[in-house]
Amino acid sequence: MAKSEDTRQTLDALFHPRSIALIGATNNLGKWGGIIMANAIGNGFKGKLFPVNSRDEQIMGIRAYRKVTEIPDPVDLACIVTPAETVPALVLDCARKQIRTVLVISSNFAETGPEGQKRQDALLSVARDAGVRLVGPNSMGIFSSTRSLVLLMALVEPLKGDISFVSQSGNIGGQMLEWGKRLKAGFRHFVSSGNEADLSCRDYVEYFGRDDRCRAVMIYLESLKHPGGWMETAREVARRKPVVVFKGGKTEAGQKAARSHSGALAGVVPIFDASFRQAGLIQARTTEAFIDCARSLSRLPLPSGNRVGIITRGGGWGVVTTDACEEMGLEVPALQPKTLEALDRILPPYWSRGNPVDLVAATDIRIYLDCMEILMKDPSVDGVIALSALPGRVMSFLSRPALKERLGLDDARVRAYEASAEKAGREVLEGIVHLMRTLGKPVVLVGMYPTSGAFETLIEKEGLNLYPTPERAVRVMARLMEYGRYRRRLEAREAAWI
Amino acid sequence: MAKSEDTRQTLDALFHPRSIALIGATNNLGKWGGIIMANAIGNGFKGKLFPVNSRDEQIMGIRAYRKVTEIPDPVDLACIVTPAETVPALVLDCARKQIRTVLVISSNFAETGPEGQKRQDALLSVARDAGVRLVGPNSMGIFSSTRSLVLLMALVEPLKGDISFVSQSGNIGGQMLEWGKRLKAGFRHFVSSGNEADLSCRDYVEYFGRDDRCRAVMIYLESLKHPGGWMETAREVARRKPVVVFKGGKTEAGQKAARSHSGALAGVVPIFDASFRQAGLIQARTTEAFIDCARSLSRLPLPSGNRVGIITRGGGWGVVTTDACEEMGLEVPALQPKTLEALDRILPPYWSRGNPVDLVAATDIRIYLDCMEILMKDPSVDGVIALSALPGRVMSFLSRPALKERLGLDDARVRAYEASAEKAGREVLEGIVHLMRTLGKPVVLVGMYPTSGAFETLIEKEGLNLYPTPERAVRVMARLMEYGRYRRRLEAREAAWI
Numbered sequence: 001m002a003k004s005e006d007t008r009q010t011l012d013a014l015f016h017p018r019s020i021a022l023i024g025a026t027n028n029l030g031k032w033g034g035i036i037m038a039n040a041i042g043n044g045f046k047g048k049l050f051p052v053n054s055r056d057e058q059i060m061g062i063r064a065y066r067k068v069t070e071i072p073d074p075v076d077l078a079c080i081v082t083p084a085e086t087v088p089a090l091v092l093d094c095a096r097k098q099i100r101t102v103l104v105i106s107s108n109f110a111e112t113g114p115e116g117q118k119r120q121d122a123l124l125s126v127a128r129d130a131g132v133r134l135v136g137p138n139s140m141g142i143f144s145s146t147r148s149l150v151l152l153m154a155l156v157e158p159l160k161g162d163i164s165f166v167s168q169s170g171n172i173g174g175q176m177l178e179w180g181k182r183l184k185a186g187f188r189h190f191v192s193s194g195n196e197a198d199l200s201c202r203d204y205v206e207y208f209g210r211d212d213r214c215r216a217v218m219i220y221l222e223s224l225k226h227p228g229g230w231m232e233t234a235r236e237v238a239r240r241k242p243v244v245v246f247k248g249g250k251t252e253a254g255q256k257a258a259r260s261h262s263g264a265l266a267g268v269v270p271i272f273d274a275s276f277r278q279a280g281l282i283q284a285r286t287t288e289a290f291i292d293c294a295r296s297l298s299r300l301p302l303p304s305g306n307r308v309g310i311i312t313r314g315g316g317w318g319v320v321t322t323d324a325c326e327e328m329g330l331e332v333p334a335l336q337p338k339t340l341e342a343l344d345r346i347l348p349p350y351w352s353r354g355n356p357v358d359l360v361a362a363t364d365i366r367i368y369l370d371c372m373e374i375l376m377k378d379p380s381v382d383g384v385i386a387l388s389a390l391p392g393r394v395m396s397f398l399s400r401p402a403l404k405e406r407l408g409l410d411d412a413r414v415r416a417y418e419a420s421a422e423k424a425g426r427e428v429l430e431g432i433v434h435l436m437r438t439l440g441k442p443v444v445l446v447g448m449y450p451t452s453g454a455f456e457t458l459i460e461k462e463g464l465n466l467y468p469t470p471e472r473a474v475r476v477m478a479r480l481m482e483y484g485r486y487r488r489r490l491e492a493r494e495a496a497w498i
Numbered sequence: 499m500a501k502s503e504d505t506r507q508t509l510d511a512l513f514h515p516r517s518i519a520l521i522g523a524t525n526n527l528g529k530w531g532g533i534i535m536a537n538a539i540g541n542g543f544k545g546k547l548f549p550v551n552s553r554d555e556q557i558m559g560i561r562a563y564r565k566v567t568e569i570p571d572p573v574d575l576a577c578i579v580t581p582a583e584t585v586p587a588l589v590l591d592c593a594r595k596q597i598r599t600v601l602v603i604s605s606n607f608a609e610t611g612p613e614g615q616k617r618q619d620a621l622l623s624v625a626r627d628a629g630v631r632l633v634g635p636n637s638m639g640i641f642s643s644t645r646s647l648v649l650l651m652a653l654v655e656p657l658k659g660d661i662s663f664v665s666q667s668g669n670i671g672g673q674m675l676e677w678g679k680r681l682k683a684g685f686r687h688f689v690s691s692g693n694e695a696d697l698s699c700r701d702y703v704e705y706f707g708r709d710d711r712c713r714a715v716m717i718y719l720e721s722l723k724h725p726g727g728w729m730e731t732a733r734e735v736a737r738r739k740p741v742v743v744f745k746g747g748k749t750e751a752g753q754k755a756a757r758s759h760s761g762a763l764a765g766v767v768p769i770f771d772a773s774f775r776q777a778g779l780i781q782a783r784t785t786e787a788f789i790d791c792a793r794s795l796s797r798l799p800l801p802s803g804n805r806v807g808i809i810t811r812g813g814g815w816g817v818v819t820t821d822a823c824e825e826m827g828l829e830v831p832a833l834q835p836k837t838l839e840a841l842d843r844i845l846p847p848y849w850s851r852g853n854p855v856d857l858v859a860a861t862d863i864r865i866y867l868d869c870m871e872i873l874m875k876d877p878s879v880d881g882v883i884a885l886s887a888l889p890g891r892v893m894s895f896l897s898r899p900a901l902k903e904r905l906g907l908d909d910a911r912v913r914a915y916e917a918s919a920e921k922a923g924r925e926v927l928e929g930i931v932h933l934m935r936t937l938g939k940p941v942v943l944v945g946m947y948p949t950s951g952a953f954e955t956l957i958e959k960e961g962l963n964l965y966p967t968p969e970r971a972v973r974v975m976a977r978l979m980e981y982g983r984y985r986r987r988l989e990a991r992e993a994a995w996i
Binding site: 169313326 | 525536539559610614665666668671673718747749750813830848852886901904905967
């Protein structure tokens with residue numbers, strides 16, 4: 001079997017297992033074997049789970065086995081959570097049971113120094129001889145949306161979606177899954193690659209690249225063992241789908257910290273920067289941008305230029321957004337005369353008559369959407385940043401008891417107010433989704449996170465991007481425009497060859 | 499009366515009024531006069547409110563007057579919310595009633611063009627002749643914590659605190675008050691300065707400078723009419739308390755947007771940058787940093803150098819935080835041998851033995867606090883960034899119905915788990931507050947925002963700073979260090995003169 005074919009089968013078993021042996025499972029929630037087990041059960045794994053444990057007959061109500069070889073059914077994936085020195089023998093057990101994919105959570109290998117490196121080398125050698133492929137060791141685990149599988153040390157319930165993510169730090173990975181839940185960024189697959197004794201970051205990226213259901217790839221990267229081959233793979237994937245990379249150990253001090261953390265050399269920064277750019281990877285500069293960009297790139301249409309239209313209800317916000325666009329290399333172009341004329345017909349005579357389009361104090365939802373449509377149809381505009389699209393919390397304020405009485409509002413009236421605010425918000429969001437689809441231009445929203453569940457559902461389902469600050473929205477737009485430019489260059493190059 | 503004395507009295511009346519005439523008050527919540535009235539009532543203004551309206555006898559259950567001159571009691575402050583053309587005559591009414599401070603919410607003055615400028619000039623001339631001082635016109639209003647007074651177009655309930663804030667954009671101001679509530683940043687006074695026909699940004703800053711209860715000043719600035727005098731004032735205030743400024747219109751495109759918004763020339767950017775620095779002002783580069791920095795500077799001890807100790811439970815987060823420190827010019831120094839020895843006695847043998855202090859998987863709260871104390875006592879460390887100090891949400895996860903049953907947990911057990919997690923979190927936070935006080939070094943926390951009300955209260959009351967991303971924490975630490983440096987330079991200069 002070719003190595004790449006073997007790797008593909010290994011990763012199919014890792015991300016789509018029908019059955020899992022959890023070696024080191026325990027009822028003790030103070031131990032990782034207990035937490036991972038609870039995590040798998042609590043998130044509703046769609047498959048069979050076989051706890052393996054030398055003492056207990058049942059773990060969390062599920063029949064346990066003393067050894068994997070005693071499990072009567074076939075097993076696709078084993079996960080080991082026992083002390084480092086026990087792992088090699090357990091890997092041999094897995095081989096006997098025909099389990100060829102083993103996720104090693106156990107730590108105390110290469111990350112702890114020369115002794116640990118020796119243990120890891122020995123483990124790898126055992127695995128290779130036995131024909132077993134390893135994830136980790138020192139991995140925090142994996143998530144698979146297709147199997148509702150959370151085999152992780154972090155107690156998270158990731159949102160399901162189409163981002164696939166490999167992280168060389170378990171903690172960063174766990175946090176991103178948690179943030180994703182809050183920010184409506186859904187994941188398809190996640191793997192904490194640990195020490196990468198066998199399977200490496202490159203293998204996971206290649207797998208994500210071939211997975212048609214994966215629409216964006218996230219990589220948290222500290223170090224590379226084979227940078228050349230890795231970069232080729234990443235470049236190949238980035239031709240087809242956005243690849244967002246966050247580099248840990250960007251500075252000398254950060255590299256030193258990374259060395260003491262993973263034992264690996266973090267690499268030379270300027271070389272990374274340049275090669276990321278050449279390969280068409282989107283480099284996120286902050287952890288927040290990391291997930292913001294992956295989410296937007298997985299969901300929004302790509303703009304065909306770097307010209308931003310801004311729509312706002314308040315002058316100051318227009319100024320701040322314009323500054324941020326300019327600082328990040330985006331253009332805030334003058335609008336076409338036809339656009340101004342169309343807006344003149346809707347807005348009061350003293351409107352700003354330019355970009356940003358300041359709606360002044362217009363509160364009517366219809367006006368917002370109409371102006372939005374006119375702005376998005378302007379051929380000078382490649383994407384729109386829409387501020388204050390969602391209605392405020394006027395009505396929740398008015399329902400405060402002291403005020404309700406003074407204003408003579410009854411509950412029915414307050415509920416009616418609330419319902420109308422929610423209806424207005426829904427209309428705006430649905431209108432924006434429709435405009436994005438029909439015109440093929442991205443819209444990034446700025447506003448407070450909505451408290452209404454209805455808005456949250458719309459935002460998640462329709463892939464709308466909403467950020468609390470204009471700077472975050474502009475940064476996301478800048479990355480969309482960067483990747484759009486890369487794809488256009490690729491297409492032009494390909495066209496030139498025909 | 500000297501002009502500065504007159505201004506002081508005017509602003510005393512603005513921020514501490516015992517009685518207010520709201521001219522243009524209405525029962526109609528679709529109008530600004532209704533929203534501002536509801537806002538004042540709903541937030542519990544500690545004083546008398548006199549609605550003035552030509553039609554209704556009662557507004558929201560309060561007796562209304564047709565003219566301010568008909569109000570029998572003395573009135574400290576008038577607020578006008580009527581169309582522009584009616585304002586001059588109303589100002590004359592105020593003068594007759596001995597009201598010398600008038601807040602003009604009404605718009606359609608200089609911000610709308612030459613016609614509006616004429617209206618504004620005429621209004622100012624009327625006010626000057628009558629001995630009335632104006633806030634605005636085109637102001638969004640004010641907030642005063644001492645009077646529980648929200649006289650604003652934005653429906654907000656700002657958190658009370660010790661930050662005083664003047665904004666040349668009403669929308670930015672309203673949003674900051676709203677963000678402050680979420681981020682536990684409390685305000686003492688806020689004013690949206692509007693078109694600054696009479697009272698200007700400089701007057702407000704000077705007033706805040708003399709107010710001993712104000713511990714930090716925020717300024718959103720788009721343009722200055724008298725930059726020279728303004729800068730002197732700001733410099734004088736910054737010698738005594740932190741002044742955080744956000745400049746709108748930093749770029750050419752942003753300046754253009756600012757012109758069309760406020761009609762004023764935004765000024766030459768490099769000159770602003772240099773003079774802000776010379777005057778000891780802290781310039782925030784993003785809207786988020788604006789409020790983050792003001793909050794931290796108003797509450798945390800100033801570090802005496804730029805060396806950061808980092809404590810973390812996860813290697814990757816240590817790497818990212820170190821990178822961010824390095825990128826923002828902060829040092830992540832080697833720890834002293836005594837510190838390493840003390841940590842050796844607590845942590846397992848394979849701990850990172852350096853800065854960042856990676857606690858590996860130690861989950862014991864006592865260990866976290868002990869390591870924290872050792873790190874803070876290191877003379878090479880001027881301030882600490884503490885990651886993952888708060889306990890995770892393990893227990894809320896375990897209380898999910900499906901899992902609770904499987905694990906055989908009863909409600910009492912789940913509640914006991916939750917209580918113990920909360921107790922642990924409280925111990926960490928209280929311990930950190932104690933260390934900050936006794937050692938005089940700032941600690942900035944990184945973690946998910948807590949969902950427990952007990953933590954939120956502690957964070958608000960004790961002035962702890964908690965951020966969801968390491969980059970935000972590092973940025974705040976960088977600003978604390980910048981202002982600390984400025985204050986040390988000042989003190990050294992003063993000492994040299996003795």
